[in-house]
Amino acid sequence: MRLSIAVIVTALLAGCTSTDTPSGDQRAGLRTVVLPDLSRLEESVQLQLRERYESLTKKQQNPQTPAGDLATQFGEMGKLLMAAEFREPAEAALLNAEALDARDMRWPYYLGHLHRSTGDIPKAMAAFDRALRLAPGDVPTMIWLGEAALDQGRPDTAETLFTKAVSLQPGSAAAHYGLGRTALAQKNYVRAAQSLQQAMALDNKASVIHYSLAMAYRGLGDDRQAEEHLRQRGTLQIQADPLRKELDELLHSALTYERNADLAGNRGEWAVAAEHLRRAISLAPTRAAPHHKLGTAMFYMGNRRGAIEQFQEAVRLSPGFAQSHYALGVIYAEDGEHQQAIESFSAALKLDPAYAEARAGLENTLRRSGRAGGTP
Numbered sequence: 001m002r003l004s005i006a007v008i009v010t011a012l013l014a015g016c017t018s019t020d021t022p023s024g025d026q027r028a029g030l031r032t033v034v035l036p037d038l039s040r041l042e043e044s045v046q047l048q049l050r051e052r053y054e055s056l057t058k059k060q061q062n063p064q065t066p067a068g069d070l071a072t073q074f075g076e077m078g079k080l081l082m083a084a085e086f087r088e089p090a091e092a093a094l095l096n097a098e099a100l101d102a103r104d105m106r107w108p109y110y111l112g113h114l115h116r117s118t119g120d121i122p123k124a125m126a127a128f129d130r131a132l133r134l135a136p137g138d139v140p141t142m143i144w145l146g147e148a149a150l151d152q153g154r155p156d157t158a159e160t161l162f163t164k165a166v167s168l169q170p171g172s173a174a175a176h177y178g179l180g181r182t183a184l185a186q187k188n189y190v191r192a193a194q195s196l197q198q199a200m201a202l203d204n205k206a207s208v209i210h211y212s213l214a215m216a217y218r219g220l221g222d223d224r225q226a227e228e229h230l231r232q233r234g235t236l237q238i239q240a241d242p243l244r245k246e247l248d249e250l251l252h253s254a255l256t257y258e259r260n261a262d263l264a265g266n267r268g269e270w271a272v273a274a275e276h277l278r279r280a281i282s283l284a285p286t287r288a289a290p291h292h293k294l295g296t297a298m299f300y301m302g303n304r305r306g307a308i309e310q311f312q313e314a315v316r317l318s319p320g321f322a323q324s325h326y327a328l329g330v331i332y333a334e335d336g337e338h339q340q341a342i343e344s345f346s347a348a349l350k351l352d353p354a355y356a357e358a359r360a361g362l363e364n365t366l367r368r369s370g371r372a373g374g375t376p
Helices: 001-012 023-026 043-061 067-083 087-102 106-117 122-136 137-151 157-170 173-187 190-200 207-219 223-232 241-249 252-267 269-282 288-300 304-317 324-334 339-351 356-368
Strands: none
Touching: 001 207, 043 067, 067 087, 067 106, 067 241, 087 106, 106 137, 106 241, 122 137, 122 356, 137 157, 137 173, 137 241, 173 190, 173 207, 190 207, 207 223, 252 269, 252 288, 269 288, 288 304, 288 324, 304 324, 324 339, 324 356, 339 356
């Protein structure tokens, strides 16, 4: 008898399973998702969106499509629209996904980010809260809900969330950072400094932490430490969680790959940066900047020949690219190829007479080649 009751309760809680087809009422209640004007986007992104929309349309037109499959189609469409910054159709698609499969935390999670990007913090909090109810132990969602609570001026709520996140995942720099910022909002400068220092120890590349640390030390009256951290402040964020990272890397776009390469390079992850840049070049082979950046990545990876080839290609595509002339000069100078170094540094200076590093490189190479004070 106990087993029978358990089976009945489980069936009632399950509701519409992923293999059930949506009811007529469910389909009637879905929001219309229309593909927006894509003309401002790269061709590769236009193709990506059209293919995804065509797949969604086919699934939607088939009355036998299971609810879970249709939810996934709407959800993936919503993510793509969101990544391309078409927020209204993205919201409609994600709401449809959530309506069709109310047990998948991904859809309210992404809705939370969508609302946060538009500055609608109450809606963001509600969406992240729904996601957390579906995945109570998901630390990244807990952290984003805490961030939204901070944005709404609710440090007590944020503190509860960040404290739990730290207890579940002590190695989360984002959780310690959130706890530190919460303590800062509460003017508890001792605890703020401790939590922020812990966040910095866990992710010392995240330069965004320095500003909050500076404010904590200023609150403690330690002006020397405050100034030190202010000098190091930057915009590099703590590494994104998997679902957020998936969204950031979603668009098949040269600019997206280049942006992600910049983030990887700022963290010293040169192999990752190089992979992103190769993808960018495959989509936009005539742009000089990705070649220059790939050359930089290869240089730091120890592939000097590959670096030279990429810098040379950047110069071929854009003869006025002073940074690539300078980079070639640095490599040639280190390899003792003084004449080539002098020519490259001189080219960079001709393009940008105020290029201090190129001037210093030229003067140093002239001195090493015994031509100090002479003409290039």
